[in-house]
Amino acid sequence: MSRNSLPIPDLTRPFDVLVIGGGNAGLCAAITARRGGARVLVLESAIKDFRGGNSRHTRDIRYMHKAATEYVTGPYKEQEFWDDLRQVTGGETNERLARLTIQTSEELGDWMPANGVRWQKPLRGTLHLARSNLFMLGGGKAMMNAYYETAYRLGVEIAYESEVRELKMRDGEFLSALAFYNGASCEVNAKAIVVASGGFEANIPWLKEYWGDAADNFIIRGTRHNDGRMLKELLRHGAKPVGDPRGCHAVALDARAPKFDGGIVTRLDSVPFGIVVNKDVKRFYDEGEDFWPKRYAIWGGLIARQPDQIAYSIIDAKALPLFMPSVFPPIEAGSIPQLAAALDLDATALLTAVNEFNRGVRPGLFDPGSLDNCRTEGITPPKSHWARPIDTPPYYSYPLRPGITFTYLGLTVDEQARVIMQDDRPAKNIFAAGEVMAGNILTKGYLAGFGLTIGSVFGRIAGREAARHAGA
Numbered sequence: 351m352s353r354n355s356l357p358i359p360d361l362t363r364p365f366d367v368l369v370i371g372g373g374n375a376g377l378c379a380a381i382t383a384r385r386g387g388a389r390v391l392v393l394e395s396a397i398k399d400f401r402g403g404n405s406r407h408t409r410d411i412r413y414m415h416k417a418a419t420e421y422v423t424g425p426y427k428e429q430e431f432w433d434d435l436r437q438v439t440g441g442e443t444n445e446r447l448a449r450l451t452i453q454t455s456e457e458l459g460d461w462m463p464a465n466g467v468r469w470q471k472p473l474r475g476t477l478h479l480a481r482s483n484l485f486m487l488g489g490g491k492a493m494m495n496a497y498y499e500t501a502y503r504l505g506v507e508i509a510y511e512s513e514v515r516e517l518k519m520r521d522g523e524f525l526s527a528l529a530f531y532n533g534a535s536c537e538v539n540a541k542a543i544v545v546a547s548g549g550f551e552a553n554i555p556w557l558k559e560y561w562g563d564a565a566d567n568f569i570i571r572g573t574r575h576n577d578g579r580m581l582k583e584l585l586r587h588g589a590k591p592v593g594d595p596r597g598c599h600a601v602a603l604d605a606r607a608p609k610f611d612g613g614i615v616t617r618l619d620s621v622p623f624g625i626v627v628n629k630d631v632k633r634f635y636d637e638g639e640d641f642w643p644k645r646y647a648i649w650g651g652l653i654a655r656q657p658d659q660i661a662y663s664i665i666d667a668k669a670l671p672l673f674m675p676s677v678f679p680p681i682e683a684g685s686i687p688q689l690a691a692a693l694d695l696d697a698t699a700l701l702t703a704v705n706e707f708n709r710g711v712r713p714g715l716f717d718p719g720s721l722d723n724c725r726t727e728g729i730t731p732p733k734s735h736w737a738r739p740i741d742t743p744p745y746y747s748y749p750l751r752p753g754i755t756f757t758y759l760g761l762t763v764d765e766q767a768r769v770i771m772q773d774d775r776p777a778k779n780i781f782a783a784g785e786v787m788a789g790n791i792l793t794k795g796y797l798a799g800f801g802l803t804i805g806s807v808f809g810r811i812a813g814r815e816a817a818r819h820a821g822a
C-alpha cells in the first residue's frame with residue numbers, strides 16, 4: 351500500500367477496541383481483535399516512517415518448541431525455558447504469567463508467518479541463539495511492515511502522529527481517550543482499550559527520579575516516543591504498579607551512539623573477550639561470568655553505577671574477530687599506554703590493570719562457544735571464562751555508556767491481560783501488553799528475544815479479550 355493511499359480514520363466515530371501504541375504488542379492485539387470481529391483503531395505517536403516503536407529494532411524471538419525445524423537447530427522445551435527465566439530473574443517472577451507466556455509462545459512459530467512474518471536461518475554471531483530463537487527475515491522492521499500490511503488488509507484503522515495524552519476513567523472503567531491528532535485535541539470513544547505504549551525509557555526526567563543525574567548520561571536505544579505517558583496516566587487513575595522502578599534492560603552501548611533510536615548497531619558484544627575498566631581505570635565486574643546472551647542486559651546497569659557512567663572495553667587483536675562489531679570503528683593503538691592516551695585515561699594505571707589481569711590468567715582451552723576453563727585466579731573481580739592475556743597488538747577499545755532498552759516498572763495484569771487496580775480487582779475494559787506490563791515477568795536480568803515473546807503472547811491475549819469485552 352503506498353503512503354498516499356493510506357486511509358485516514360475518522361476518530362469521531364466510536365470504536366470497539368482502541369489500541370494505544372503501534373509496536374509489536376499493539377499490532378498483535380489489533381490484528382487479533384480485528385480477527386475477533388471488533389472495529390479496531392490504533393493510535394501511534396510516531397510518523398509513519400518511524401512506526402513500530404522499539405519493535406522495529408528487533409531481530410529475533412524466543413519461543414518454546416519441541417523439535418528442530420528449518421529455522422531452529424534443536425528443541426527448546428518448557429522446562430529449559432522456565433529454568434533459563436528463573437536463573438536470570440533469580441526466581442522473582444509471576445510464575446503463572448511466566449508459564450503462560452512460555453507455553454503460549456509455542457503458537458508463535460505458526461501465528462507470526464500466518465500474519466506475514468518470514469523467518470531466516472540464524473546468522474553466526476556471539477549470542478548462541480540458534481536453537482532457542484527464531485530470526486525474522488529483514489529483522490523487526492520487516493516484521494512490523496508485515497503486521498501493518500496485515501492489519502490494513504483486515505480493516506484495522508490506524509492513525510499516525512496521534513499521541514494519546516489523557517484517559518478519561520470512572521471506577522476502574524475506561525470511558526474515552528484524548529489524543530493529539532492533526533494538530534488538535536480529539537476525544538476517541540471505544541468500548542475497550544489495549545495499552546501497548548512501551549515503557550518509560552525515553553523519559554529522562556522520570557528516569558532521573560530513580561537514577562539521579564546519572565540518567566543524563568543514559569543513551570536510549572529505541573524510540574523517543576516511549577515516554578511512559580500512558581503508564582503514568584493509568585497509575586494516576588489507580589492502576590497497581592509492578593516492578594522495581596530502577597529495573598530495566600540496559601546494555602553496554604557504544605558511547606558514540608545517538609541519544610535516541612540508534613538501534614541494534616550500536617550495541618557492543620566485545621565485553622566477554624577482554625576487560626572493562628571505568629574512568630578510574632578499575633575493573634568492576636566479571637566480564638566472563640556467563641554466556642553473553644544471559645549477561646549482556648546487566649552491563650548497562652553496571653556502567654550506570656560507575657563514575658560519570660562511562661567505561662571502556664579493552665581488547666587485543668586476537669579478540670577482534672570474535673564478536674559482531676559496533677557501527678563505529680574501535681579506537682586502535684600499538685601499545686597499551688598509547689591506547690590510554692587515545693582514551694584520555696591514565697597510562698600507568700591502564701598498563702597496571704592490564705598487567706595485573708594478564709598475570710591472573712590461568713592456562714586453559716579457549717572456546718567462545720562454551721563456558722570454557724580460561725579463567726583468572728587471585729584478582730578481584732575474577733574473570734570466570736574466556737580469560738586470555740591481552741598481549742597481542744594492535745590494542746583496541748570501545749567507550750561504553752548505559753544503553754537503556756526498556757524499563758520494567760509497569761502495570762500489573764492477570765492472565766487475561768486485564769489491568770489490575772489498587773484494590774486488586776481488574777479494570778473493566780483496560781488491557782495491557784508488551785513493555786508496559788513486562789515487569790510482571792521480568793524483574794531483573796533478561797533472556798535475549800523474550801521482549802517480543804511477552805509482547806506477542808500478551809498482545810494476542812489482550813486483543814482477544816478486548817474484542818470479547820466489546821461484544822464483537
Ligand SMILES: Cc1cc2nc3c(=O)[nH]c(=O)nc-3n(C[C@H](O)[C@H](O)[C@H](O)COP(=O)(O)OP(=O)(O)OC[C@H]3O[C@@H](n4cnc5c(N)ncnc54)[C@H](O)[C@@H]3O)c2cc1C
Binds near residue numbers: 411575612799803805
Ligand atoms: C535496539 C533494540 C533491539 C532489540 N532487540 C530485540 C530482539 O531482537 N528481540 C526481542 O525480543 N526484543 C528486542 N528488543 C526489545 C523489544 O523491542 C521490546 O521488548 C518490544 O518490541 C516491545 O514491544 P512493545 O509493543 O511493547 O513496544 P514498542 O515496540 O516500543 O511500541 C510502543 C509504541 O507505542 C507508541 N506510543 C508510546 N506512547 C504513546 C502514546 N501516548 N500514544 C500513542 N502511541 C504511543 C510508541 O511510539 C511505540 O511505537 C530490542 C529493543 C531495542 C531498543
